Every structure is written in C-alpha cells, then in structure tokens.
Amino acid sequence: MRRGPSVFNVTAVALGLAFLYLPIVILVIYSFNASRLVTVWGGWSVRWYVALWNDTAMLEAAWISLRIAALSATVATVLGTLAAVALVRAGRFRGRAVFSAMVYAPLVMPEVITGLSLLLLFVAVDLDRGFWTVTIAHTTLTLCFVTVVVQARLLSFDRSLEEAAMDLGCPPLKTFFVITLPLIFPAIAAGWLLAFTLSLDDLVIASFTTGPGASTLPIRIYSEVRLGVKPQINAICTIMIALVALIVVVAALLAKRSELAPARQVARGA
Amino acid sequence: MSAPPPAPQPGPQSGPQPAPAPRRAFGMRLLVLIPALWLALFFVAPFLIVLKISLSQTVIAQPPYAPVLDPAGGLPALREFVAGLSLDNYALLVTDALYVTSYLRSLAMAAGSTLLLLLIGYPIAYGIARSPRRIQPVLVIAVFLPFLTAFLIRIYAWVNILQREGLLNEVLLALGLVREPLALLSTDAAIVIGLVYSYLPFMVLPLYASLERMDDSLLEAAADLGCPAWKAFWLVTVPLSMPGVTAGALLCFIPIVGEFVVPDLLGGSGAMMIGQTLWVEFFSNKDWPVASALAVALLAILLAPIVIHQHLQSRTLGGG
Numbered sequence: 001m002r003r004g005p006s007v008f009n010v011t012a013v014a015l016g017l018a019f020l021y022l023p024i025v026i027l028v029i030y031s032f033n034a035s036r037l038v039t040v041w042g043g044w045s046v047r048w049y050v051a052l053w054n055d056t057a058m059l060e061a062a063w064i065s066l067r068i069a070a071l072s073a074t075v076a077t078v079l080g081t082l083a084a085v086a087l088v089r090a091g092r093f094r095g096r097a098v099f100s101a102m103v104y105a106p107l108v109m110p111e112v113i114t115g116l117s118l119l120l121l122f123v124a125v126d127l128d129r130g131f132w133t134v135t136i137a138h139t140t141l142t143l144c145f146v147t148v149v150v151q152a153r154l155l156s157f158d159r160s161l162e163e164a165a166m167d168l169g170c171p172p173l174k175t176f177f178v179i180t181l182p183l184i185f186p187a188i189a190a191g192w193l194l195a196f197t198l199s200l201d202d203l204v205i206a207s208f209t210t211g212p213g214a215s216t217l218p219i220r221i222y223s224e225v226r227l228g229v230k231p232q233i234n235a236i237c238t239i240m241i242a243l244v245a246l247i248v249v250v251a252a253l254l255a256k257r258s259e260l261a262p263a264r265q266v267a268r269g270a
Numbered sequence: 271m272s273a274p275p276p277a278p279q280p281g282p283q284s285g286p287q288p289a290p291a292p293r294r295a296f297g298m299r300l301l302v303l304i305p306a307l308w309l310a311l312f313f314v315a316p317f318l319i320v321l322k323i324s325l326s327q328t329v330i331a332q333p334p335y336a337p338v339l340d341p342a343g344g345l346p347a348l349r350e351f352v353a354g355l356s357l358d359n360y361a362l363l364v365t366d367a368l369y370v371t372s373y374l375r376s377l378a379m380a381a382g383s384t385l386l387l388l389l390i391g392y393p394i395a396y397g398i399a400r401s402p403r404r405i406q407p408v409l410v411i412a413v414f415l416p417f418l419t420a421f422l423i424r425i426y427a428w429v430n431i432l433q434r435e436g437l438l439n440e441v442l443l444a445l446g447l448v449r450e451p452l453a454l455l456s457t458d459a460a461i462v463i464g465l466v467y468s469y470l471p472f473m474v475l476p477l478y479a480s481l482e483r484m485d486d487s488l489l490e491a492a493a494d495l496g497c498p499a500w501k502a503f504w505l506v507t508v509p510l511s512m513p514g515v516t517a518g519a520l521l522c523f524i525p526i527v528g529e530f531v532v533p534d535l536l537g538g539s540g541a542m543m544i545g546q547t548l549w550v551e552f553f554s555n556k557d558w559p560v561a562s563a564l565a566v567a568l569l570a571i572l573l574a575p576i577v578i579h580q581h582l583q584s585r586t587l588g589g590g
Binding site for chain 2: 085105
C-alpha cells in the first residue's frame with residue numbers, strides 16, 4: 001500500500017508550481033495593460049500588440065530567430081539521435097569514454113565559455129559571422145539535449161521487436177528505419193522541440209557568435225530591456241509563451257498516442 | 271525527462287549473429303563518427319583555440335591578439351610563434367583583485383543558491399513522488415514547462431515584480447508589512463531569487479527521479495519496527511535520494527557559476543559574477559586574451575564538478 005500525499009506534500013507542490021508560474025502569468029496579464037507604466041493597471045488593451053506589429057526591427061529579429069531555431073534543431077536532432085543510438089547500441093567501442101564526455105559536457109558547460117570558444121574558432125577560420133555561425137553554435141549546444149532524451153527512450157524500450165525482425169531476415173538498416181525509428185519517434189520529436197526552444201531562447205551564445213545583420217530575438221529583447229522596461233516586450237514574450245505552449249500541447253498529445261501504441265499492439269497480438 | 275529504469279545492458283551483439291555482424295559494426299562506427307566529428311570540430315577544437323589565445327597578447331589589430339600563427343612560415347615561424355606565447359594573462363588574473371573577487375563571488379553565489387534550491391526543491395520533488403501515480407507525469411511536465419518558455423523572458427518577468435514600484439512592493443505595502451517600498455531589484459537577493467527561479471526544474475527533476483524509484487516497503491518496515499516518521503525520513507528516504515541530490519546540485523551549481531543573464535538583469539552595478547566579468551572583458555574592453563584566460567580558469571575551477579557529473583550521467587543512462 002502506498003501512503004497518500006500529506007497536507008505538507010500537497011502544499012509544497014502547490015507553492016512550488018505557484019512560484020514557477022506566477023511571474024509568467026503576471027507578465028501575460030500586463031501585456032494587455034493599457035497603461036504605459038508597466039506597474040500601473042490602466043485597463044485591458046491590445047495596444048502593445050499593435051505597437052509590436054509596427055516594430056519591424058523586433059519582428060525581423062523574431063523571424064531570424066525562428067529560422068535559426070528550426071534549422072539548428074533539425075540538424076541537432078539528426079546528430080543527437082545518431083549519438084544516442086551509438087551510445088546505447090554500439091557497445092564498448094574504442095574512444096567511447098571520450099565520445100560520451102564530448103556529448104555530455106555541453107549540458108553543463110557555462111554558456112560564456114561555449115560562446116567565446118566558438119567565436120574564436122569562427123575568427124580563426126575566418127568565417128563570416130551571422131546567421132550560419134549562430135546556427136552552427138546552436139546545433140552544438142542543443143545536440144546533447146536531444147541525445148539525452150532519445151537515449152532515455154532507447155534504453156527503456158523492448159528490443160525483442162527488433163530482434164524478431166532481424167530473425168526474420170530484415171537487414172539491420174531496414175530494421176532501424178521500420179522498427180526502431182517509429183518506436184523512438186516521440187523522444188526524437190521531444191528532443192527537437194527542446195532543441196528548438198533552447199535555440200529560440202539563447203542570448204549568450206548568440207551574442208558571441210552573431211555578426212552584423214543577424215540580431216536574434218533574445219539579443220534584441222536584451223538590448224531593449226537594458227534600456228528600461230518596455231510594454232511591447234511583454235507582448236512579444238506573451239506571443240512566444242503561447243507558441244511554446246501550443247507546441248508542447250501538440251507534443252504531449254503525440255506522446256500520449258505513442259504511449260498507447262504498444263498497448264494496442266499487445267491487444268492485437270492477444 | 272523522467273529517468274529510465276536501469277535497463278540491463280546487453281552486449282553489442284546479444285546471441286550469435288553470424289552474417290550481418292561485420293557490416294553492422296561498420297555501420298555503427300560510421301554512426302559514431304558523424305556526431306563525433308561535429309563535436310570535435312565545434313566543441314573541442316574551439317577550446318584549444320581559447321587556450322592558445324589565453325597565452326597571447328592583446329594588440330590593436332584584426333584579429334586583436336598576437337602572435338598569429340602563419341602556417342606557410344614553416345618551422346621558424348612556429349618557433350617564433352611559441353616564443354611569443356606567455357602566461358602574462360594568468361599572472362594578471364591572480365594578482366588583480368577584481369578577477370579574484372569575481373571568481374569567489376560566483377562560487378559563493380552558486381553555492382548559496384544551490385543550497386537554497388535543494389531546500390526548496392526537495393519538498394516539491396517529495397510531494398510529487400508522493401502524489402497519485404496517475405497525476406505524477408502531469409506534475410513533472412508542469413515543473414519542466416517553464417524551462418521551455420524562454421529563460422530571458424522569465425528573468426525579465428522578475429524585473430516587473432521586483433522593481434521599486436513593482437508588484438511585490440505593492441503587495442507588501444498593501445499588507446502593511448513594510449512602510450515604504452523596499453529596494454529589491456539590483457541586489458544580491460534579487461540575483462538569488464532569479465537563480466533559484468530559473469534553475470528549480472533542474473533540481474526538482476533529478477530529485478523526483480530518485481525519490482520515485484524508492485521502495486515504499488522500506489518505510490513500512492521502519493514504521494513497523496517503531497521508527498517515527500521523521501526519523502525514517504532522515505534515515506531511509508534521504509540517504510536513498512542522495513544520487514538525485516548530487517545530480518541536481520551539480521546540474522545547478524556548474525552553470526550558475528558561469529551565469530551571465532540573471533546577475534546582469536537583476537543584480538546591481540557593483541560587484542560582478544565571473545560570467546559578467548568575462549562578458550565585459552570581451553565586449554566592452556575588447557580584450558580577447560584576458561577573456562580567454564578567464565574562460566580557461568573558469569573551466570579549470572569547474573573541472574572536478576563537471577567530471578563527477580559526467581560520471582553520474584553515463585551511469586544513469588547505462589553503458590559506460
């Protein structure tokens with residue numbers, strides 16, 4: 001018999017979630033504030049969204065950020081998935097320790113170090129800084145997050161399906177694409193989503209590796225915030241939160257479906 | 271990211287597999303090679319460059335450091351290049367009080383907020399692990415979700431709350447707890463609030479993963495033998511959750527030491543954390559060699575915790 005949660009347990013979780021969500025809720029509410037003063041409530045209004053619509057520099061930065069995020073997340077997902085499959089399936093190959101060290105280190109590496117070192121690399125090889133350098137930097141940063149998510153999934157799923165396919169003469173590569181890939185797809189999708197939002201969110205590494213004409217949204221927001229609180233910022237933040245929330249809901253629904261999939265297979269087999 | 275159950279690791283090929291084995295091994299090698307090459311090129315090579323530039327001198331030129339290696343110059347050029355390297359920047363780091371205090375301040379801030387994160391995160395993780403199985407995944411996602419909604423935005427949200435005319439002061443005034451608005455923004459307290467706020471998911475999730483795996487019968491056994499609940503918690507639950515405590519603490523401590531955004535937006539203009547110092551050296555002073563030396567020293571300081579984290583990570587995720 002499990003013990004149920006006590007009053008203390010429930011309070012701790014409730015307070016924790018309140019602490020995590022209250023600032024976000026406040027920010028969303030204030031994005032609809034009619035008053036120019038961020039701290040005074042002047043009634044509901046969408047004027048900051050209108051102002052944002054006319055802020056071409058901000059919109060342009062948002063467009064650059066979205067493109068970088070989509071591209072780097074996609075490359076990072078491919079590379080990260082390969083790394084995860086290698087770590088789980090390749091057994092003990094030579095250089096495994098070095099390889100796994102390279103994969104996990106970016107997870108905790110302070111961003112100032114990663115950003116500075118990538119910039120110095122780009123300068124050393126004389127690569128023009130801008131869209132592509134930020135994309136490369138973000139791919140490197142987010143790859144390891146994809147690996148961790150996909151690796152967790154690969155470790156927890158039933159290998160007997162793969163073995164059955166190979167026993168029936170299915171070549172390894174085909175087995176991977178027909179059996180393994182569909183089974184780990186939810187994790188791959190989750191990894192992509194994580195990589196996408198991390199890229200969309202990054203200020204430090206982008207600041208180091210960007211060049212003229214490629215200010216990402218966080219860089220733009222940061223320079224505005226330093227000059228003082230501006231109501232448009234609340235508006236664009238709200239839009240970004242809504243976007244991420246939407247993606248997460250879709251991802252959660254996908255994950256739910258795939259969680260049911262094995263159960264369905266079992267039911268069919270019975 | 272709920273932790274996977276520690277699955278038994280079958281060898282590279284479980285069972286006899288005569289024909290496809292060599293091809294498969296070749297495919298696997300290729301599989302490792304692609305991400306390995308990427309990381310070697312964009313993660314490891316850059317560090318070597320940082321190391322090299324940290325030994326260089328600042329000059330007003332493009333690139334703003336000397337010596338620059340001329341590969342066409344052959345051996346004499348290489349010798350001259352090596353002769354041009356020096357440890358001057360590191361000497362500066364050790365002797366200038368600005369840098370030393372910056373490092374110490376970062377370590378103190380990180381240690382303090384990690385401790386606070388542990389104290390706040392543990393009851394939350396424990397509460398989630400005790401809640402009905404059905405809603406646990408929902409709570410885990412709820413804790414993780416803010417992490418996906420832009421870090422910068424969440425810190426910025428705290429500027430709204432903490433400033434002099436901000437919400438927190440309004441609430442405190444309305445409740446009569448203070449007579450005049452407190453100076454909250456631009457203080458160390460604001461930095462700690464921001465750090466705890468942004469790193470809380472990193473603390474709660476590993477703690478939850480280790481608490482959730484725990485066998486309840488151990489607590490029942492303790493209770494049956496007459497152990498009071500608080501004592502059982504201290505003697506059974508806490509020791510069993512130590513892997514989660516270590517993982518969470520490292521996952522927070524290491525990046526916080528190098529944190530830039532939180533102290534920059536919420537902190538005062540006085541003492542800087544090392545991430546800020548590095549940023550200023552690079553972007554304002556344009557002193558690339560000193561910034562590089564700062565990065566190398568920071569990495570050296572964090573090496574031990576990073577290695578421990580690596581070790582834990584490869585153990586939880588199997589293999590190794």
